[in-house]
Amino acid sequence: MFRPISSEVLSDNWGILTKYEFELRRRNGEWQRQTRETYDRGNGATCLLFNPETICVLLTRQFRLPVFLNGGIEALIEAPAGLLEGSDADGRMRAELLEETGFQTSTLTHLFDVYMSPGSVTEYLSFFKGVYSASDKVANGGGKSDEGEDIEVLEVPLSEAMKMIESGDIRDAKTIILLQHLMIEILQKKS
Ligand SMILES: Nc1nc2c(ncn2[C@@H]2O[C@H](COP(=O)(O)OP(=O)(O)O[C@H]3O[C@H](CO)[C@@H](O)[C@H](O)[C@@H]3O)[C@@H](O)[C@H]2O)c(=O)[nH]1
Ligand SMILES: [Mg+2]
Known part of the structure; x- marks a missing residue:
């Protein structure tokens, strides 16, 4: 072939x-x-942290050069994510959550592995979900400033995040997949 x-x-x-x-x-x-x-550039991992008591999710906002060049967006809203750099996805994701959001999670669940741009980029992203509460904040987050990261952490009601997809305020594929996956899970539990 x-x-x-x-x-x-x-x-x-x-x-x-x-x-x-x-x-x-x-x-x-x-x-x-x-x-x-x-x-x-290797594979990566991403995770949506969800607080079932407040029905909020944790998102990040940061400058992304390719997105700025192709759309003028100064700060992209995304689920936390990181490159694996040879590590296992689960361990790397936990470290990345701490670095970017300052939150830890005791419940990290692998969902699926997805090719995000299969025509040209070799990378696949391992998708995770996790649960958090206010007491899980154990660090400042914000990313590694010495590597140029300046990451704002947003705690957003899930209903608001869903509206932000429709309004175009959330335009990142991994984030949309994770939010929709969470919504489907909640709706399936209700029915
Ligand atoms: N010097 C240099 N540094 C870079 C470059 N590209 C990225 N970096 C640095 O490498 C680090 C990567 O940060 P991570 O948090 O590990 O990765 P990410 O950029 O968030 O990437 C994640 O999201 C991407 C977009 O959704 C995903 O494509 C990727 O798989 C990963 O999950 C950051 O410190 C960033 O500044 C580059 O071209 N040159
Ligand atoms: Mg990152």
Whole structure:
């Protein structure tokens, strides 16, 4: 189905941008030569923390250069997330929650692994959900300032967050998937 021909690393800096030549067997049996570029910066993890007593979720807001360049948005609202950098997703996610939000969770549940941009980015994101309460705040959060992170933490009622998807105030795919997953779970419990 796939016959590699050659590969050329175009950039090996933060991530690795590689140009591949290969042949692909089409469904009619013919082999077709193709060129594709892939961007590899490893895999990542993301988590939505939910407070079942207040029906609030924890979100972050930070500057994202690609989003600013392609939309002028100065601060993107997102679920906490981080790159794995070789670590396991569960452990990395717990550390990332602490770094970005200052909250810990005793209930971190893996949901699914999702390719977020499969035409060009190799990464998949491991999705998690977790429960928190006010007493789970054990650090300041905000991210690593020495790495350029300046992350605002937002505690938002779930109903408000759902409206923010409709209004366009939340425009990040992982965040929308997690919020909708939580809503479906709550609705299924009620019915
Ligand atoms: N020097 C340098 N540093 C970078 C670069 N890109 C990111 N960084 C730094 O690397 C760190 C990455 O922070 P994480 O919290 O681990 O990752 P993230 O940027 O939040 O990425 C997460 O969200 C992305 C967007 O949704 C996801 O794509 C990714 O998988 C991950 O889950 C930050 O300190 C950031 O400043 C770069 O091109 N150059
Ligand atoms: Mg992050």
